[in-house]
Amino acid sequence: MxxxxxxxxxxxxxxxxxxxxxxxxxxxxxxxxxxxxxxxxxxxxxxxxxxxxxxxxxxxxxxxxxxxxxxxxxxxxxxxxxxxxxxxxxxxxxxxxxxARDLHVAQKLGGGLLIPGDQQWPAQLDDLGLQSPLALWYRGDVGALPDKERAVALVGSRDSTSYGATITADMAHELASRGRTVVSGGAYGIDAHAHRAALAGQDPEATVLGTVAFMAGGIDRFYPSGNEDLLRTVARRGAVLAEVPPGCAPTRYRFLQRNRMIAAFAGATVVVEARWRSGALNTAHHAEALGRPVAAVPGPVHSANSAGCHRLIRDGGAVLVTDAREVMELLDGPPAESGDGGDHRIQDGLTLEGLLLLDALPLRRTTTLEKLGVVAGMDPQGVRAGLGRLQLLGLAESVGAQWRRAAAES
Amino acid sequence: MxxxxxxxxxxxxxxxxxxxxxxxxxxxxxxxxxxxxxxxxxxxxxxxxxxxxxxxxxxxxxxxxxxxxxxxxxxxxxxxxxxxxxxxxxxxxxxxxxxARDLHVAQKLGGGLLIPGDQQWPAQLDDLGLQSPLALWYRGDVGALPDKERAVALVGSRDSTSYGATITADMAHELASRGRTVVSGGAYGIDAHAHRAALAGQDPEATVLGTVAFMAGGIDRFYPSGNEDLLRTVARRGAVLAEVPPGCAPTRYRFLQRNRMIAAFAGATVVVEARWRSGALNTAHHAEALGRPVAAVPGPVHSANSAGCHRLIRDGGAVLVTDAREVMELLDGPPAESGDGGDHRIQDGLTLEGLLLLDALPLRRTTTLEKLGVVAGMDPQGVRAGLGRLQLLGLAESVGAQWRRAAAES
Structure with a gap:
């Protein structure tokens, strides 16, 4: 003892x-x-x-x-x-x-142990209730851990495609550059792309870390070994967190349990690429159970690496997102009034009668009010009033008593 | 007069x-x-x-x-x-x-006029209420028009990508081969691919047509002219329908009105590819207003031709679909019990304790019950019981009093 x-x-x-x-x-x-x-x-x-x-x-x-x-x-x-x-x-x-030795080991690694009650304790983990971790072993600057409103989990396949890699890199870079923390699990594929791009994109002025990795094993057991350099950088410029003490192996059981922390730590979870069965879906389900927004990125329907994403969206568990702006809406709500793409064509403002009349107006020659009435199926009074409105919109022009479509309209 | x-x-x-x-x-x-x-x-x-x-x-x-x-x-x-x-x-x-002359023209084109009360009148159009068409000019075999449960609208961009073309062709071919009618608007792009593949795939034994095209202009005004041959074939082997009489030009107003008929005629509307603003979205909104299921096919997030589909799915107006089977579920409901992809891994059946134990079992050497208890964090009784279950599943094997992971497990 x-x-x-x-x-x-x-x-x-x-x-x-x-x-x-x-x-x-x-x-x-x-x-x-x-x-x-x-x-x-x-x-x-x-x-x-x-x-x-x-x-x-x-x-x-x-x-x-x-x-x-x-x-x-x-x-x-x-x-x-x-x-x-x-x-x-x-x-x-x-x-x-x-x-005491474990704490000493953690300190030597440039870290320590966070426990509930510490100022730096990420309070969002408490949403896990009884499943909240007892403590968090860490490496890195835990003084700059984000609250959940500034943290987004980007998760997905280990064997990501170049499509998934590109999207992850774009999203993570932009999220980090906008002062958000990108949270992931340190695995190959989507996880690694997320950490890497967040490190590259992080805003030097931001008050929170650019990226945080949750490990399934101990903070001294960087896994997989191919990501050792990357995770060492995350530990130095972001933070690496684990609920098991140094030395612990990353077992399958611990991988599954680790996912609940990623889901709880982040205000929203985005699955970028996932096969029909994937650990990333497990993280998404944890987030869903916590009432956190879940999103997934669509992809080509023939890509097996998007099948899990499509399944999540289809089942109604995930919102479809295509870029960092839409991901940020999950945290912040939709932007106040920024337009929806912007290319309102001028015809959109027309009434049905206006559209009928516009269709009836010849482009290359002029025509009379009477003929317009026949072609458009409108009475002379309606034709006159409608032409006036079209003229104001720059869609119709008169040549003497005759009318034609204005060149401006495409 | x-x-x-x-x-x-x-x-x-x-x-x-x-x-x-x-x-x-x-x-x-x-x-x-x-x-x-x-x-x-x-x-x-x-x-x-x-x-x-x-x-x-x-x-x-x-x-x-x-x-x-x-x-x-x-x-x-x-x-x-x-x-x-x-x-x-x-x-x-x-x-x-x-x-009378219009009717004669239609007859000479191999068609005629369907009116409400005719046996062949597609009753599903009556769901449009006051907006139901007064009559339908037709060419083709209207004796084999489908009820709405057997009709699917496939709509989308005129400037479809090869991705959209492939998916449309796959879907339309399979839907037609399974005795469904593919409904579309005869335009370039998705519409044309849908009609073409449905003609190719249609089941010769089916009681309904393989494809139906709704025209914005008259049934003698095949538009666009590049699709004339295709639409002629649709008229011969399927049906071409219009609410305006022969000779009428396809105006923008009529295109928009035509979309409501496609939406009402089909039991479900699928948008395969659509830009942010697209006539296909208009059809989708008509279907939504009628309470008909709407679906959209996802695609690469960088493809402008999938932006409208993603928007529909994001807004919650459309279900995400990836293949003909999922489209048929919109009409028929989900299949009774057909499995969901099938690759259940054996570990999925394990309890958390079973998984802990499996993680603790060495693969290449054997170990004792006591050591397993320490590694897995389980009491001896739990270890014994768990090993028994793993053995039954072919995941653990004993060598004398020692245990190791069975080779079968991957």
């Missing part, structure tokens, strides 16, 4: 008891992400007492009952096997516990 | 009075499509009496009042200028009226 609290580590972000940070550091090692029983225990007793309980191995019927109630409150009680089962699960990991 | 009813024309479809057919033939010449006052007059008096009134030029205050009421019922009374104004509009066209 480790000695908790004997070794005091101070970090620059420390605003709470060091004992609390040590306890949470230890708990992230003992519990897999989203261990419902563990999270309920911490909610009930606080991290330090929860850690003490786990260390002493003691449970009691009253605690058991309270835990069950918490789990029920969060729809997490189905199939619950009791605190004893959880203790048995945690016990094997107690032996090697060394939270 | 023409002599109505003196010359009796019988057509093979005649199930109503020849006088009724003559009257409606005349009215289609006098009134532009969707002339609200005219349509209200016909609704009130019937076509023959309406024609008599127009010919005699007589109105009275009681009729005026009734007309106004009909227009109000159909939200068409705004800005109404009275029957007198309409009479003045119609009068110039009375002189040249020759409905």
């Amino acid at each position: 480790p000695e908790l609290g004997t070794e005091r580590i101070r970090t620059e972000h420390e605003t709470t008891e060091p004992a609390e940070r040590l306890a949470r550091a230890a708990l992230t090692r003992i519990m897999e992400p989203q261990d419902a029983t563990g999270l309920a225990l911490v909610r009930l007793l606080g991290a330090q007492e929860a850690m003490d309980r786990i260390a002493s191995g003691g449970g009691d019927p009253a605690l058991e009952q309270e835990l069950h109630a918490v789990l029920q409150d969060h729809d997490a009680a189905t199939g619950w096997k009791g605190l004893g089962a959880a203790m048995a699960r945690w016990r094997p990991r107690l032996e090697a516990l060394a939270p | 023409p002599e109505l009813g003196t010359e009796r024309i019988r057509t093979e479809h005649e199930t109503t009075e020849p006088a009724e057919r003559l009257a409606r033939a005349a009215l289609t010449r006098i009134m532009e499509p969707q002339d609200a006052t005219g349509l209200a007059l016909v609704r009130l008096l019937g076509a023959q009496e309406a024609m008599d009134r127009i010919a005699s030029g007589g109105g009275d205050p009681a009729l005026e009042q009734e007309l106004h009421a009909v227009l109000q019922d159909h939200d068409a009374a705004t800005g109404w200028k009275g029957l007198g104004a309409a009479m003045a509009r119609w009068r110039p066209r009375l002189e040249a009226l020759a409905p």
Whole structure:
């Protein structure tokens, strides 16, 4: 059993008891992400007492009952096997516990551990409720983490196409240059393009980071290895975050759990390219469950890498987006009054009668009011009034008592 | 003033009075499509009496009042200028009226005039209410016109890309080969590709036509001229329909009015490619107003020809579709139980605990139950039970008392 609290580590972000940070550091090692029983225990007793309980191995019927109630409150009680089962699960990991050393390792990596209550704690993660992480191991400048209104998740296929790469790069670059944080998972493909373009595009004046990567493994286990240089740069110029302690391998289970943090951290999640089944859809579903806007980029219908995006849009779970401006609307709402493309043709302002008359007006020769009435199917009075309006719009011109279409009209 | 009813024309479809057919033939010449006052007059008096009134030029205050009421019922009374104004509009066209000759021309073209009450009258057009056409001039086999459940409108840009052409051809071919009628407008681009592929794909056993074209001008005015051969083939092997009589030019006003018939005739409207502003969107909005499903095909976000489609999907007015199967779902509803792509990976069936355990199982060497418990963060009992389930799924194998991942799992 480790000695908790004997070794005091101070970090620059420390605003709470060091004992609390040590306890949470230890708990992230003992519990897999989203261990419902563990999270309920911490909610009930606080991290330090929860850690003490786990260390002493003691449970009691009253605690058991309270835990069950918490789990029920969060729809997490189905199939619950009791605190004893959880203790048995945690016990094997107690032996090697060394939270102070873990904190030291993180510090040496240029990082540390953020815990709820820290000023830099990204409060948007609390929207996960019971599934909110116990703590966040980090590298980078967490003093400039964005609130959710300034963070967009760009996620997608590992085997992205050049189409997906181009769109991701365009979007991420523009979002970062407009002071938004691009959030992703550090994988090959869309993730990497998103981080890279955000780093390139980030506004030096911005108050928030250009990009943040959530790791499935520890902050010292950059994965995949081909992205090591990129993730090192993200750690230096943005931030790398993980809920598992240094040294932890990125397992499939942890990849899936990691996705919920990306979805919660960002105010909107955009799937740029995804196959019919893709981890990116998992992130999108987490965002949907949190009530965060989800969007997807359309692509050629023959591209397997757009099939997942089309599926999301088809199912009504995602809004279709085509550029950074539309992505920002997900965060900010539609722009006040900026026009919708702008190319209003002058005919659009015409009444149906005006259009009838315009159709009837010859382009190369002139014609009489009477003939116009026959061709357009309008009475002489209507023809006269309509011609007047067309003339004002520059669409008709008179030559003596005759009329023709004005050259201006195309 | 023409002599109505003196010359009796019988057509093979005649199930109503020849006088009724003559009257409606005349009215289609006098009134532009969707002339609200005219349509209200016909609704009130019937076509023959309406024609008599127009010919005699007589109105009275009681009729005026009734007309106004009909227009109000159909939200068409705004800005109404009275029957007198309409009479003045119609009068110039009375002189040249020759409905019997028009019917004769249509017959010589291998067609005729369908009117409401005819067995072949496409009843789905009546969903247009007051805007339903007075009659339909046709060429082709109108005995095999589809009901709306078997008709799909494929519409889009005149300047379609090769991407749009390919998708239209695939969709139209498959829809026609599955006994659906592909409806379009005979224009260059998407329309032409739709008609052509439907002709090529149509099921010879089908009880409905492979394709139908709605013209903005008369059935003898194939427009654009570059599509003359194609439209001639559509008239021979499908059908060509118009609400204006032979000889009428396809004006812009008539193009817009024509779109409402395409939307009403088809059970669903699919926009394959459309610019930000496009006539195809007009058809889509008509379909939406009628409560008919609207769909759009996504494309590359950089393609201007997909911008209108993306806009429709974004605004929520259109469902995203990628192939003929999804288009048919708009007509038939989703298939009973056909799978959704099929590539269920075996891990999908695992519980979270199962996934934790699978992640912990080494691939190349074996490990003990105790070590698995530490790595996976599970109690020994859970490890044993979980391994049993993984073994059943062929994902784990035991070597003596040791365990490893089974080779089958990829």
